[in-house]
Amino acid sequence: NAGVTQTPKFQVLKTGQSMTLQCAQDMNHNSMYWYRQDPGMGLRLIYYSASEGTTDKGEVPNGYNVSRLNKREFSLRLESAAPSQTSVYFCASRVQGAQETQYFGPGTRLLVL
Amino acid sequence: GNSVTQMEGPVTLSEEAFLTINCTYTATGYPSLFWYVQYPGEGLQLLLKATKADDKGSNKGFEATYRKETTSFHLEKGSVQVSDSAVYFCALMNTGNQFYFGTGTSLTVIP
Numbered sequence: 548n549a550g551v552t553q554t555p556k557f558q559v560l561k562t563g564q565s566m567t568l569q570c571a572q573d574m575n576h577n578s579m580y581w582y583r584q585d586p587g588m589g590l591r592l593i594y595y596s597a598s599e600g601t602t603d604k605g606e607v608p609n610g611y612n613v614s615r616l617n618k619r620e621f622s623l624r625l626e627s628a629a630p631s632q633t634s635v636y637f638c639a640s641r642v643q644g645a646q647e648t649q650y651f652g653p654g655t656r657l658l659v660l
Numbered sequence: 661g662n663s664v665t666q667m668e669g670p671v672t673l674s675e676e677a678f679l680t681i682n683c684t685y686t687a688t689g690y691p692s693l694f695w696y697v698q699y700p701g702e703g704l705q706l707l708l709k710a711t712k713a714d715d716k717g718s719n720k721g722f723e724a725t726y727r728k729e730t731t732s733f734h735l736e737k738g739s740v741q742v743s744d745s746a747v748y749f750c751a752l753m754n755t756g757n758q759f760y761f762g763t764g765t766s767l768t769v770i771p
Binding site: 592639647651 | 703749757762764
């Protein structure tokens with residue numbers, strides 16, 4: 548049981564390049580989330596998926612797209628990276644009900660030059 | 661709307677000191693409240709939670725009480741250890757599927 552896994556751990560991009568951040572969970576959770584973490588800003592929600600086949604925008608969706616490939620996987624794509632997207636990106640999955648909480652992956656550190 | 665405000669850091673304490681990290685929230689209805697902890701280089705982990713007014717969440721010596729009258733969920737620990745050094749996040753979840761996080765408070769405990 549690996550929990551939530553993310554790849555890659557670290558990536559350097561040039562402005563304008565594209566990339567996809569991968570996230571997978573093996574806990575059979577319905578809901579999955581993408582956040583970015585910036586100094587002094589806490590975590591801000593980019594997109595989330597309440598269930599397989601659905602996605603919704605969060606607080607800061609501009610410049611990103613997502614795909615909920617199946618129940619396990621939720622990817623985040625940067626089509627044309629900008630220096631403002633330099634951040635640490637966290638994926639999370641959520642268990643609902645009495646044990647309500649989110650489980651976070653280890654993060655992807657992205658540097659856009 | 662929904663939002664969380666927590667005390668600015670960083671906080672530096674000596675081992676065995678008392679810890680309080682303040683957290684207040686704005687929300688409609690009856691949100692669930694959480695404290696998460698982030699150790700260096702890792703993702704966030706749930707520390708404790710409370711789902712209704714007057715509930716007390718507790719874990720690893722940490723406690724927080726859901727105070728609806730003051731819209732607060734302050735984190736406390738009676739005697740901190742060096743291993744408690746981390747960043748602590750207060751969060752709420754309201755109706756719907758979104759979580760709202762505070763900006764985080766960095767805690768350093770020195771021997």
